[in-house]
Amino acid sequence: MAAVLIEREDAVLRVTWNRPEALNALTSQMLSDASEAIEAADPGVRAIVLTGAGRAFSSGADLTAVNPGQALGTETIDCANRLIRAIRATPAPVIAVVNGLAAGAGCSIALATDLTVAAESAYFLLAFAGVGLMPDAGATAVIPAAAGRARATRMAMLGERIPARTAEEWGLITAAVPDAEFPDEAGRLVTRVASGPTHAFARTKHAFNRTALAGLETALEAEREGQVFLFGTDDFAEGTDAFLGKRKPRFTGK
Template sequence: MAAPILVEYDSPVLRITFNRPERLNALTTGMLTLAADAVEAAGSDTGVRLVVLRGAGRAFCAGVDLAGDADGTLPGTDTIDAANRLTLGLREIPQPVLAAVGGPAVGVGCSVALAADVTVARASAYFLLAFAQVGLMPDGGATALVPAAIGRARATRMAMLAERVAAPVAEEWGLITHCVPDAAFDDEVERLTQQFAQGPTAAYARAKHAVNASSLAQLRSALDIEREGQTQLFATADFAEGVAAFREKRRPEFSGK
């Protein structure tokens, strides 16, 4: 059975791949923990000059797996904690992080993709904060990352209406840094990888620190608020209905409770 997270060190690049293509790389708590472990370790490894995130197959990440972990356990506060560790790690390690989004980036998968310093996407990819579709609120730092990039109005639209944002629109809005034709995607990812790997690593680190300070100073506070809110929402009838509808492939009937 293939490992759900692939961590490959190709000096000086650390590549982390979500590797459940049969589930569109839907994340379990264990996968989030493994990815966070790898990112945090990279932060103190002077041999790593770039971290690259991508998903195997046709999706970047479909979000948290609503089928649950191996024992069927639904997402809970431990899932939020693992996702928060990953987002903080991506933002706080000194090395640049490149997210290569080759397909849909949904839910916390969208949050992770947007936590990168540079996010390059295939033109056919899309970004979706799907949380409201199952009675939840955005997490993984999305409530800070998204408005910092595209403003309150568009962030609220993504959070509450759960609309897909196609990669060309995401680039136009400033949600991502690069949208490239599908056929050029791999070449552009490799070009950027080589540019970062051969570039002024210390200068990148200081630039990242300054950008964090000016645009994401409230990230940790946002993560705390998300955790509190999501924990309460996990106990609602709407979340139970959202999960049931997702599994039964039907529209949810929310009661507001």
């Protein structure tokens, strides 16, 4: 079965991570497939939905496929950055429908969309520090722009779970919806956007890209540079080993 499902229904393009058994952990191929679908969207697409199958939006990069070492890590970052650029460049509004956990790059991607609606039981987690890494996929630009530097630093360095309701209060997401109402509410939001003033939405998005997210490209480059360095550290090797071994990491600062 495909790891990414691409479906078109009338004016809505739906992109679904489809590895529910792995909590939709992201591979470079999955990121590339999602990017290609968004980049290829024709003018008839008036809304794009990004979501996850099963009980998670995405648990982030698949650490079973990202070994310590620059080459593979660089590929993963480049594919994630391509997706962020595609989300921001497409004139169609991109809506993240977050049905559960959104962690690591999954969190970054969900918060980089234009509208993010989450089930009340969902939560957001920048899990990077737990494996000796820094946030990427645009998180260092998108999250401070939405919630402020102090909260962004808290998420990045302390790795706390941010419940959907708190994320809404912080301005990180559009809405947190009770689980029982979530499918219907998400559907209504998508329908409303897809039937809205397409050109006005596109121009609004373009303006936000040039103002609130003017530093996004600089952030993507800085994240890539920092992450490539961190892939070569002992702390990343230890963090990855601890994660896969389901134990607490012992960082040494090397």
